[in-house]
Amino acid sequence: MYSFAHQPRAETRIEAPLDVGGTGFGDLGQVVDRIRSGLVWVIASGIAALVAAILALGLIPPIYTSQTEILVDPVDLKVIENGVNPSNQLADSGVSIVESQVKVIASDSVLSRVVSRLNLQDDPEFAPAPPQPGSLSETVKRALGLAPSEGPANPELQAVEALRRKMTVRRPERTFVIEVVVKSKSGQKSALIANTIADTFFTEETAARAKAAGRASDALAARLATLRGTLLEAEKKAAAFREKHNLVKAQGLLLGDQRLSELNAQLSAAALRTAALAKQAEQARDMRGRIGTALPEMLQSPEMRALRQQLVDLLRAQSEIGKKFGPRHPAVTEQGAQVRELEAAIAHEKGRIIESTIKEYDRASTYEKTIRRDIDGLKRETERNNRDLIVLRDLERNVETQRTIYESFLKRSRETGEQERLDTTNMRIISAATPPLGRSWPPSPKVVLPVALLFGLGLGAALVAYGGILRSLLRRRA
Template sequence: MFDFGTRMLGEPVAVGHGSPGLDSTEILRRLRRGSGVIVLSGVAAVVLALVGLHLANPTYTSVLQILVDPTDLSVIANDLTTRSPQADSGVSIAESQTRVIQSDSVLRPVVERLDLARDDEFVRAPSTNPIVVALKDLLDLDMPAASRDPVNLALDTLRTKLGVRRAERTFVIDVYVQTYDPEKSARIANAIGEAYFAEEARARNDAARRASDALTARLTSLRRGVEEAEGKVLKYREANRLVTTSGRLLSDQQLGDLNQQLVTATIRTAEAQSRLDQARRMQAGEAGTALPEMLQSTEMQNLRQSFAALSRNTAELATRLGQRHPAMAEQYAQLRDLQRLIQREKERIIETSQKDYDRAAASEAAIRKSLDRVKAETAGNDRANVGLRELDRELDARRAVYETFLKRARETSEQERLNNANLRVISAATPARRRAWPPSPKVVLPLAFVLGLAVGAGLALLRGARRETGVMPARAPVGLGARSFRAADA
């Protein structure tokens, strides 16, 4: 029978193609054979790491922390830019402020203030190497002339070195700046904070200024409208003879005054009538009869006193001398003279009371006549007041709007110098004590050694696999010539 497993002379033998996989023993054997390669790879990785650490330019990061409170300071009641956010909008406000910090309006003043356009780290000088220049010309990598502004280049570089983020569940914004100089990083971070505060104040002042300018421009037309309304009211008053004093129509004021004067005149007339009636009743009385106080006069009092004294003397003489004594005739004559004088004084008092009454009655009649005339004028004015009140309402409305705009314009003008933003720095940037990149050799070297060992182990396993799977010529064993021959024949 033919044996297909018989090898022919000179036939190559392949080893390991049929093995399904490697076991741990085979792996350890291969690693042990390539231990030198593994150690050499680890040492080479450490050396490369040391060279890389030596060649790398260290960078330093400084951090500035800003607290952005969504609720502004309550300085005045009706501020233009007061923020009173809802419960879920505070985070959006804080996130918006992170974008503001990275904007040109904040970063450009920092570039100009710190003169970063002349810093080699931010604006690199163009290469003078002919190969580099030729390669750029070939690939058209040169920037246009309009894009070569040093300030813009420094601004673009600053953005790559700047990081702004908000810590989760807080309103604290962290501003990171990474440069080759720790003091420069801190200086730039603090300058960004100052520029951000200045930009916020400027934005609020600009908003107040725009509002103030808009209100001031509107005030001109509002003032013109008030003047036109006042002119209409004045013309209407003149056309309808509606004269006002102290805010009241003259006819209304006269009507009130005349009513008061009529009451006073009526009282005065009644008093004069009462005095006249009493004076007339007094005329029929005796000479020694007591008079009302309103009819008393100095002359009447003297006459009555003289009459009383003479009456007493006459009575005493009549008692002592008798009624028929010659001396009594003179006494009676004096009494008759005093009675005549008293009667004449009574007539004078009656005449005076009559004149007072006539004067009071005439005054009352004149006041009543004037009152009737003013009432007629007031009735006509009431009809004219319908149109006047409509004009007054329009004037009051325009004046109220004008005064409101005028007050608001003054407030917004003052708000230009008021900043109520609730922003503050809770942690200023300081120079970093340790570099941010590259990492510390305590971390890099062990990691490089481990990676080198891993690479060496991979190379050792690959080398062992190639050695075992390589093609090798086989020698014909002694005594197998006939079987090999039969196999060749077959």
């Protein structure tokens, strides 16, 4: 049986701890002592870093940053009902519209106008003079592939590209605000450029909308001439057809319809008059063969009444004279002759009244028949007109359609013409750029100098400590 008691003991190897004193890493106190011994070098390193920072602050040209903020409301001002540039109708498209305006602000059309307004093409900051041929800077640029293309340099294009590099256009999240940030070597210049960019953007946007309205107005005006000719041709065709078929209207009705209405009214009156005269004519014919002067009441006339009254008065006088002087008295005889004359006159008036009544009835009957014939003729004409009216109404509908189209185009043309002079953009500057109180680069000496001093001291301490460690390692190896 194998006994574990007789196994040889494993040799335990204890490694010596690392001689931190020899390497210089183990004892923090030794590191501090080395730094103290090289404190002069540490201070010198901090002073050197401080001097380098001061020189850098003096040599690096300062950069000033100005910012202007523009609020872009996607919903334009509602000046007219139907604009060439319709207002935003989709809730999700507002951000896209603002993002598009960001691109417009940074476009060449806006920046080139800013360069022209501020003469930045003559500013060395934006359009520096080209290097001399064969100079060191040109040689280096050509070697690195940074040299411009062959040909004369365009200062305006250089200024536009330089301005684009020195500006930033952004839209903060969840806002319709556009921030235009411009950097320049002058605080006044950076503020002026930022405000000029915003003003030029407004001008460019208004001009673009006016130009779009102008194009629409010109297109509508060109179309109006064709529509006007089409409308006139349709009106002429309808008028010619109406005149040819005698379909003239007055007060909204055809003349034939108006005439038919008038004849119907006249026929009603004529029929009533004929019926009344027919009864009088019948009585007059009955009285024609009767002896005497009596007439029905409806056949009496003022002349007949006057004659009969004279006859009654004369007979009364004759009777009184006959009673007084006798029937053979000359006065009685004379009055008898007068009575006979009055009776003859009454008989004559009676005959005249009878004949006049019959003739009046005949005229009324003839007039009624004439009206009936005219009505029958108008009815036949109306039937023909009704067939022609079908064609006329179709022509008139075409006229109304062409007129509606023409008037809508005319109204739209005038609206777009007026819109050229209207600014419906709903944008404004909510924060104008002002000259900055301090530079944005390089940082303030209050920040740079302490940081440089700490960096120099730390670097000096590290170098001193590393130098001591390096010397210790070299002595150990020796």
